[in-house]
Amino acid sequence: MSILLIEAFYGGSHKQLADLLQEEIEECVLYTLPAKKWHWRARTAALYFMQTVPANANYRYLKGMKKLCNYGFSLPSSQLYLFGLDPFCLLKQRRLCISWILFASSVLNLTELIALRPDFGKLKKVLYFHENQLTYPVQKCQERDFQYGYNQILSCLVADIVVFNSAFNMESFLTSIGKFLKLIPDHRPKDLEKIIRPKCQVLHFPIRFPDVSRFMPEHKLAHLEKITGFRGNEDTYLFRCLPFQQKYRATGSLMKTSSSSPESGLCEAQSGLCTTQQERLQYPLTSLEKLNKSKASASTNQEVPCQEDKQHVTFNPCNLLSGTDYQQRPLHIVWPHRWEHDKDPESFFKVLLKLKEMDLPFHMSVLGETFTDVPDIFSEAKKALESSVLHWGYLPSKDDYFQALCMADVVISTAKHEFFGVAMIEAVYCGCYPLCPNALVYPEIFPAEYLYSTPEQLFKRLQNFCKRPDIVRKHLYKGEMDQFSWAALRGKFRSLLTTEPREDL
Template sequence: MSVLLIEAFYGGSHKQLMDLLQEEIEDSVLFHLPAKKWHWRARTAALYFMQSVPVNPDYRILFASSVLNLTELVALRPDLGKLKKVLYFHENQLTYPVQKCQERDFQYGYNQILSCLVADVVVFNSSYNMESFLTSIEKFMKLMPDHRPKDLEKLIRPKCQVFYFPVKFPDVSRFMPEHKLDHVEKSACTKGNEEDGAQGNWCMDMPSQEKEDRTADLIEKNHSNLGSAHSKTQSGFCTPLEERLPNPLTTEEKLDKPTSSQNTNTCPKDNNQCVTLNLCKVSGGLDHQQKALHLVWPHRWIEAVYCGCYPLCPKALVYPEIFPAEYLYSTPEQLFKRLRNFCKKPDIVRKHLYKGEMARFSWAALRGKFRSLLTTEPKERFVTDGAKSQTCSLRQNL
């Protein structure tokens, strides 16, 4: 095995990415810990992997998420320190939301900075994530009482890249309203990255039986995940922000029951399953103006929009990077007015065709970049004069 995948918090998006890479990258092997007790994973995972990862002279690349203290691992396992080390940031601990500033634990952010210094490539899932991390380093290090290191951002920034989180969009055509289905096929069905040479329709690139299986999985996962306001896929050293918010679905009104003659629709009998996905028409003899709109907190926006949902996000954080301006609001008052208008005129949402781009988040579009990232490079690359010079510079600054 030439690609060593290590995940200290194997759950949610962390698990999704590692599973995808293991499936798509030949000659790879995955070692992981369950997604429990995040604080302890960040503190002690390196010691666990020191013992659990066997010595293998075939390893050439190490890919890990930023939960792992990479510095500790390569110090405990010098053989792994010789590999091309890639660190992937799903989130960063310099800006991750906390209830009060004094609650931020210095050690977690400090560990991530150290991991970046020993990594060869640092990858972020968005430009916002990258910039918020890099520009916060200097302020973060001022928490130290004295003898603060200098120019850490300058040392780390040249290693940084942005790779959006890759999504394998399933075929949901049989659940989409016709007008949205045509739009999705035109906007999302695209050729893969030219570097990878992939061609064809990325949202239709699986056998028909597998499509049905994937679609069934999507319904099951979304029914259990999207219908809850508590995200089990968020990671961080503090309680996730949405866990402190009320669940908007607990007050959801039930739709009028259809008459017996109308109860022949193809939607699932469970109304929540149907409306949470926003994929199929709800019968019952009501026209569009009478049917209630349903608000969901999907946690996975790039999938929710693909399935036909209308995004409405704050004009902050990463959202302006992902969504066009018309889907953003600046104040709670603006959000209220938008929602009130949608409730008065629900067809604005039901007939709307998303104006953003989804293809750039697909695995087909990102496959080439990830394959290039995980391409084997000679070990000698890391003992060049340039690398020695950078190491000397680092020691002087420290």
């Protein structure tokens, strides 16, 4: 192993990235803490990892050993023995010197960890920012909140390379350092932005897009068939992709995409690269006949696919597929974000309640992870909007999650805090029409057509979509998603995690 991955908040996008790097990059070892009580992870994770990560003599990167290795490799092999140097030993030692890298997210106080574990000090240290605390929208500003942003600044000073998942994340952090440090009453440090900026770079969060064609509802597949010209028989579908979707083999491995038409933006199947679906569609009840059978089954107290438990309203295809034509079905709105105040669920539910007051038809799925403190608005909204709910709660199964996204029409963000937005990109990948604030990272990710500036604009867009859901169901996304795929970013991450340590050590 050569890469030490440390994740102090092992959940959500943090977990997704850590798992991806461990699976895709050779010789990684991962140490984590569960994604609970974020503030305590930021305060105490360094002490935990100081005791948990075992000591390893190979972590020690000695200046003398590097000079010896460099000097040895500048000599012919025949002369190495004259100096008592074994070339095979040198090769091994040189590899140990240059291969160890410490990769951690910015939740970890890297400064504390390096002080507590001097053997880590000589490693190349890469700090990855999923978010930054200098611009985090706290509910109540208190003096103790200062420590989180301050710790991230210190971690940047200790790190060799600082990586941000978006340009917005990087610039909002760097340009806020000066203002943030003015909170210090006196003896303020100077020019920290100038010191940190040369270490910084943007490397988008990599997403490993799965094959979701088996989850696509009939109307999406029919639309793709119409515009691509690909048709399968009654039992077989040729594999096809969304306008921005990577192709996968049946095993899930990535396939190369052909050149796309600049007008349609569609991926075209290459000869020999199409796969066949052994089953027409995995998603149930794609015809009125099957729907009627399901209702009959329910009336006789047989097994029913739509049940409710104490915590969640399960995904309900019976309600979703009501009607003989998909164009007659209500608009399906999905909100797939963390259940926390920085995602501004209040604004989202306020808009939906207004739609309900106007008797506009819509369905909704509220997904996303929950943590210790859940805003009260969720229980209130669930009660008020219960008749429109198809699913309510976190879906731990990736298949279930992507299935829910594939069945939705519109994905909404009302976030006050977003530096990348994995959930939004995944939903768009699954064919959802995105509506995002014209702020934060969203203008960097999505074309202007999908941005709104006020809650009133969001309401008007949804009002029109509720009246004419066919507008979004026939729409082809006009942005690019390939740039966020692991296939596109793999080489950059490998390069980041294989370069040599600092020369000044």
